[in-house]
Amino acid sequence: MDLLHYVRLARRNWLLILLSLILAVGAAIAVTSSTPPKYVATITMMVSGHDREGSLSTAIQAGALSQQRVQSYANLLPSHRVVSQIAKDDDIQRVQENITAQVVPGTVILRATVTDTDPVRAARLANDLGTAFTRLIDEIERPALTHKKKRPGDKDDRSGHKNDQPNVKVTMVDRADVPKEPVSPRPLVNLAIAVLVALLAAMAIIVLRDRLDTTIKTSETLQLASGSSTLGIIGYERDARRHPLVLRDRGRSSRAEAFRSLRTNLQFIGVDRQPKSLVITSCLPGEGKSSTSANLAITLAQAGWRVILVDADLRRPRIPSYLGIEGAVGLTDVLIDKAYLHNAVQTWGEPSMSVLPSGQIPPNPSELLGSEGMRRVLAQLTETYDMVIIDAPPLLPVTDAATLAATCDGVLLVARHGKTRREHVIRAAELLASINARVVGSVLNFAPARSSHHYGYDYGAEVKTPVSV
Known part of the structure; x- marks a missing residue:
């Protein structure tokens, strides 16, 4: 089948294509109007290792440690332990399902998003999530505290312990702002998808019917x-x-x-x-x-x-x-x-x-x-x-x-x-x-005749048509 054959099929079945488009547009409008709007709030966090000695080798080790930790933190972010600190018990599962976390490739940047039907609530949950997560990582990554005999020259912190900073810490770089525009539904996108699906479905039906139709047409x-x-x-x-x-x-x-x-x-x-x-x-x-x-x-x-x-x-x-x-x-x-x-x-x-x-x-x-x-x-x-x-x-x-x-x-x-x-x-x-x-x-x-009108010759001579034997 060449392109001209498909064009003729489309012209011959224009009513089916039009009906498919009308149904698709109606379905897109119905789906769009019945779908509640959703807003997305985003926070950005950075994972960094602690350089205890300040030397080049320890700095490299701290960077490598950050790279190792960042993907695990992305999986840990929507965990029950974190979400339970920002949501009520009966709302934990819903919030977990609406949290996504991803690592910016090649970096130690962690980006988390929270989706909600309320833009203010989405921003609040995202910021609370970042605060709770940084606090959790600080607890997890802090080394076990041991009491040692104080040596001359050792500096004590306020608690009287030496060098009790966490090995890796998470810092919230960008807090979430209240989103102004919903990410879904998107009427134009829904309409475009519906029209495209309708055209593909209509043409598939037309071509399939043409293949199965064995009647003489040419x-x-x-x-x-x-x-x-x-x-x-x-x-x-x-x-x-x-x-x-x-x-x-x-x-x-x-x-x-x-x-x-x-x-x-x-x-x-x-x-x-x-x-x-x-x-x-x-x-x-x-x-x-x-x-x-x-x-x-x-x-x-x-x-x-x-x-x-x-x-x-x-x-x-x-x-x-x-x-x-x-x-x-x-x-x-x-x-x-x-x-x-x-x-x-x-x-x-x-x-x-x-x-x-x-x-x-x-x-x-x-x-x-x-x-x-x-x-x-x-x-x-x-x-x-x-x-x-x-x-x-x-x-x-x-x-x-x-x-x-x-x-x-x-x-x-x-x-x-x-x-x-x-x-x-x-x-x-x-x-x-x-x-x-x-x-x-x-x-x-x-x-099917292109025109049913007669040839407008007024004289009686017969019109000769080409021989097509």
Whole structure:
């Protein structure tokens, strides 16, 4: 998949993306408004070793001792012994959970933070924490006091003990100020994260659905699945269900132009073997093969072809309702010798086009379509007309279309955009190949049209479209 494919996916599913963004923004606002603000107060302390003799070697030793102690002090800072001096018994655990301590890398600086919903309380707890911690370290690091005999020149401290200073001490460098701005929630950050997550989730759903969706959406996919050229792409129009024929708007709609392109492409499919009988079918019902048959026959007739449209769908005939003709007498009556062929054929439209309706629905459609009488009818029609268009039932549910395809010159396979599946087209192509039927091409029906407006040409000349065989 290239970038253009993802852009098309996003455009096609813009409503899902918009809905995801709306939900994400709503969730971000709800979370932000329901989250109580939190304030952080920070203190800075420095760990230093005591240099007893004032020499260089002892100073180095004191510095090394400070480096060794500082990480242990960071772990000791939120301990129960320290926190119990600044918080009540029932509040110790909460305060512990909101204390963090870290060592500034490469230094003996210890930085502690206290998080609280009250800024004043956060600053007070942080300062009390620093005071309590320095007092604790002073107690821990002070050497055991021993009484010794006083020597001449020894200096006594106030308690009468010699050199009772702690080995390492902690000094609070910066006290905590009352924070003015909360650190959470952060509305803009929450909104940005929500939008980003929504976009990623929406695109993941769209791409996953596209990967799992095996319906035909491009002419290239249809061509690969059917193993034949895509001769036409018929655009979707809202009024196509109510007005299935291309005669409205004086034949200047986009669908009319698409069928003219299909007609042009049909002229190039067999230079040495031009088909005279063409079966038009689909994989499953509802893919538009009957409307394609009728419109292609009309377009051929408009170009001066002697064409006849045969309604060979003896199970669910649609041609009479599309053309507005009587279909009580037709193909089935000819096949069972209840009517002559020339009496069953009707003339329709201007320029005139011949139509052979299906007639009465028989109980054995497959047997009638595969009979010797059907072959004689087809032979007679191909001698009389330039093109015989046969509207056949779908391929996969019944065998009627396959039976006709085996005796006709070619098959045109119709697939519906976004409905026909690749595996269905592959099965249909394999079925036609197994009976040595000639698939002259395929048609992608109901494709999303960029514009449903007709071409605004006022003169009667036909617009030629490029051949895409």
